[in-house]
Amino acid sequence: MKxxxxxxxPGRRCTILPACDVESVSLPDSLRREExxxxxxxxxxxxxxxxxxxxxxxxxxxxxxxPLGSCTMKYNPRIDEEMAALPGFAGVHPLSPxxxxxxxxxxxxxxxxxxxxxxxMDDMTFQxxxxxxxxxTGVLLIKQYHDARGDKKRTKIIVPDSxxxxxxxxxxxxxxxxxxxxxxxxGCVDLDALRAALGEDTAxxxxxxxxxxxxxxxxxxxxxxxxxxAGGLCYYDGANLNAVMGVVRPGDMGFDCIHMNLHxxxxxxxxxxxxxxxxxxCKAFLKEFLPHSALAEEPGHIQxxxxxxxxxxxxRALAYLLTLGKEGxxxxxxxxxxxxNYLMAKLRGTYTPAYDRLCMHEFVLDLSDLKKETGVSALDxxxxxIDEGIHPPTMYFPLIVHEALMLEPTExxxxxxxxxxxxxxxxxxxxxxxxxxxxxxxxxxxxxxxPDEVQAARKPVLRWKNT
Ligand SMILES: *Cc1c(COP(=O)(O)O)cnc(C)c1O
Numbered sequence: 001m002k003x004x005x006x007x008x009x010p011g012r013r014c015t016i017l018p019a020c021d022v023e024s025v026s027l028p029d030s031l032r033r034e035e036x037x038x039x040x041x042x043x044x045x046x047x048x049x050x051x052x053x054x055x056x057x058x059x060x061x062x063x064x065x066x067p068l069g070s071c072t073m074k075y076n077p078r079i080d081e082e083m084a085a086l087p088g089f090a091g092v093h094p095l096s097p098x099x100x101x102x103x104x105x106x107x108x109x110x111x112x113x114x115x116x117x118x119x120x121m122d123d124m125t126f127q128x129x130x131x132x133x134x135x136x137t138g139v140l141l142i143k144q145y146h147d148a149r150g151d152k153k154r155t156k157i158i159v160p161d162s163x164x165x166x167x168x169x170x171x172x173x174x175x176x177x178x179x180x181x182x183x184x185x186x187g188c189v190d191l192d193a194l195r196a197a198l199g200e201d202t203a204x205x206x207x208x209x210x211x212x213x214x215x216x217x218x219x220x221x222x223x224x225x226x227x228x229x230a231g232g233l234c235y236y237d238g239a240n241l242n243a244v245m246g247v248v249r250p251g252d253m254g255f256d257c258i259h260m261n262l263h264x265x266x267x268x269x270x271x272x273x274x275x276x277x278x279x280x281x282c283k284a285f286l287k288e289f290l291p292h293s294a295l296a297e298e299p300g301h302i303q304x305x306x307x308x309x310x311x312x313x314x315x316r317a318l319a320y321l322l323t324l325g326k327e328g329x330x331x332x333x334x335x336x337x338x339x340x341n342y343l344m345a346k347l348r349g350t351y352t353p354a355y356d357r358l359c360m361h362e363f364v365l366d367l368s369d370l371k372k373e374t375g376v377s378a379l380d381x382x383x384x385x386i387d388e389g390i391h392p393p394t395m396y397f398p399l400i401v402h403e404a405l406m407l408e409p410t411e412x413x414x415x416x417x418x419x420x421x422x423x424x425x426x427x428x429x430x431x432x433x434x435x436x437x438x439x440x441x442x443x444x445x446x447x448x449x450x451p452d453e454v455q456a457a458r459k460p461v462l463r464w465k466n467t
Contacts, residue, residue, distance in 0.1 A: 001057065001447050003464055004040045004050050014044035038466040057447060059391050060271070065417050067343075069362045069394040069406030070164065070212055072242050072264040073271060074336075076316070080267040083319040084312040094307040108308060111318040112279075118329065119238065119258055120251020121281030125290045127309040131239040134259030134278025135170035135206070137291060137304050141257050141282055142204045142233045143174055144289040144302070154203035154232070160189050162213055162398045167206045167237060176203055183400055187213040187355045189223055202232035209236070209253065210243050210360035212398040212406070214340065224254025233257070233286075239278075241265040242410065243337055243361035246330030257282040267320035268313045277313035335411035336361040339418060343409050346422035350429050354401040362408035364401050371403050376432035376439050378403040383450065384431070386443035388424045 042050070059066070066073040084090065092104050112124040128134040139157065146154045157171035158179045168178040179197050184190040189207070205227045210216045217223065224234045236250040236258035242265050244250075250258050262268055263276035270276055282290065292301040308314075324332060337360050344353055344363045354364040367378045382392035382405065394406040409418055432439060443449050 001053060004042070004047075005038070005464060005466070007046060007050060008040035008042060010041055012041045012043055012046075014042065014047065016044075059386070059389075061269075064389045064391070065409075065413065065421050066391040067393050067407040067409050067421065068271075068391060069214075069364070069408040070240055070397070071271070071394065072240050072261075072361075072408060072410060073391070074242070074410035075412035076267045076269050077320065077323065079323060080316040080319040084315045086315075089312060089315050092311070104308075104311060107315055107318055108311070111314050111321070114318070114321050115260065115279060116281055118241075118245050118249065119236075119260065119281050120249030120253075120255075121258060122284040123287040123290060124279055124281040125309075126277055126279050126311070126314050127291045127303070127305045128259065128278035128280055129305055129310055130276045131237075131259060131261040131264075131278045132166040132170060133304060134239075134261070134280045135166055135235075135237065136173060137278070137280045137302070138235050138257045138259050138282075139170050139174045139176070139204070139206070140302055140304075141280070141286045141289045142235065143176075145233065145286060146203055148289075151231070153201055156197075156199075156201045157203055158194070158197050158205045158227075158232075160207065160211070161400050162187065162208075162211045163206060164208065164212060164237060164239065165397075167208075171206065183211075186357075187211065187215045187400075188217045188219060191219060191222065191226075194223060194226060198226060198230040198232070200231065202227065202230045204233040204235055204256075206235045206237060207255075208239070209250075210362075213355055213364045213401065214243075214359040214362040214406075214408075215355055215357070216243075216360055220253045228254070239264060240361070240408075242408075243333055245333050246326070247333050251283065257286055262313050262317045266317035268316045275310040275313055277310050277317070279314075279317075332411045333361075336409075339409040339411060339413055340407070342415075343407060343418050343422060346418070347425060350426045351405075354404065361410070362406060364398070365405045365407070366401050367403035367405060370429065370432055374432040374436050376436050378405050380436075380439040380442065381405065381425075381428050381432070384428050384439050384442040385424065387445050388428075390421060390424060 061073050061075055088103060092101060108126060116122060116124055128137045155177055156179050157176040158181055159167045159171060160183055161180050162183050171178045181193040181197050182190055209220055227234050233256040234254055236255035238250060238258045239261040241260050245265060257280065259278045259280045261276060262279055263270040268276060291303050340359050340361050340363055344359055347365065351365045352369060354366040367381065371377050378395050382395050385392050396404055397406060398404065
């Protein structure tokens with residue numbers, strides 16, 4: 001596809017301004033440009049077509065299936081966008097007089113009340129802007145708790161090897177040493193490894209349950225009991241709450257604080273890097289350490305972002321909660337689990353599930369045999385899916401599974417989509433034996449196929465420069 005600058009035709013215009021009805025004046029030469037600015041010259045039709053074509057290059061959940069594991073790329077109901085766009089919410093200024101912010105406060109309080117009910121927590125902050133930011137806030141609660149009791153020897157945070165990469169990064173950023181513990185063959189925390197890691201220096205444990213291989217840890221009560229017995233606290237990474245919301249509560253599993261990604265489970269579109277919210281909930285004994293908004297002006301409190309965080313993300317979450325209601329929330333979770341198990345069952349026999357047992361909202365396939373036999377990697381299969389109109393699943397994560405593809409179909413997909421995805425994935429499996437070469441170079445129908453991923457992440461070129 002051509003850049004808008006390449007489509008430019010000298011002299012072409014789309015005049016939308018009325019005729020000038022004031023006297024025109026000429027600027028003195030000293031204030032004038034020496035060269036014309038490098039702006040594209042186009043007709044309105046061509047501009048409209050250009051942006052529509054650009055729009056078609058993007059795969060969103062509105063274009064097709066998007067089974068990106070751990071990320072919950074589910075359909076976000078339009079009504080939540082409409083609520084966030086209401087002028088009273090969209091236009092509220094955090095420094096406006098308190099009586100003008102009453103509606104805003106009510107939204108925050110109500111959302112906190114419902115989300116506390118869902119997670120089994122006692123209080124909540126919406127300040128953090130993302131999941132990783134929420135983790136940072138949550139682990140700071142743990143740090144403040146130990147510090148406040150004068151317990152300075154607790155320097156370690158335990159993280160299982162199946163954890164999201166942000167967990168060890170968070171612990172390190174908060175100044176803790178990270179202790180990695182291996183998962184057992186069943187994908188769950190190895191209790192002996194946990195016991196061996198626990199001690200007087202344990203500040204806490206960070207855990208996702210169901211974990212990143214989509215398995216609910218059956219020993220969760222024993223795990224949190226052991227950590228508490230050692231004097232540590234338990235942090236729940238609830239970035240993705242899709243399997244458990246309204247069904248089981250992290251608070252009842254023994255967790256002391258948690259974050260949720262409102263932009264995954266609770267109706268804010270994400271994936272393009274827009275605003276999010278990593279709501280952090282905690283039990284009552286940690287409440288005093290929660291961040292306060294800048295307006296509270298209480299010294300000694302952490303503050304991780306200005307004011308109340310991304311307020312409109314909370315509006316969407318509350319609209320979502322109110323629309324689904326007490327019955328709809330667990331039903332969504334049950335359907336997410338049902339869809340994941342359905343898709344896994346459809347693929348079993350062709351692909352190898354990394355852990356072949358009932359999964360929660362997502363599951364991981366292990367493609368190492370396919371790679372050994374055909375040379376076709378998980379990356380090749382993922383790239384080939386793009387040509388079929390399906391967004392690749394999460395790849396090479398979690399790290400404990402080699403050649404991993406992690407699929408999360410979500411509850412908003414119908415049976416036809418799941419059947420079609422299973423059919424396409426099976427077709428690609430067989431293609432690997434017949435035409436591996438074309439899979440190594442897929443996708444073939446996209447403007448960009450195989451970017452240098454390291455360069456693209458570290459040195460992205462996001463802007464065209466006029467040379
Ligand atoms: C997405 C995710 C995170 C990080 O959330 P961000 O909003 O991207 O910072 C943390 N943990 C898990 C399990 C996740 O899936």
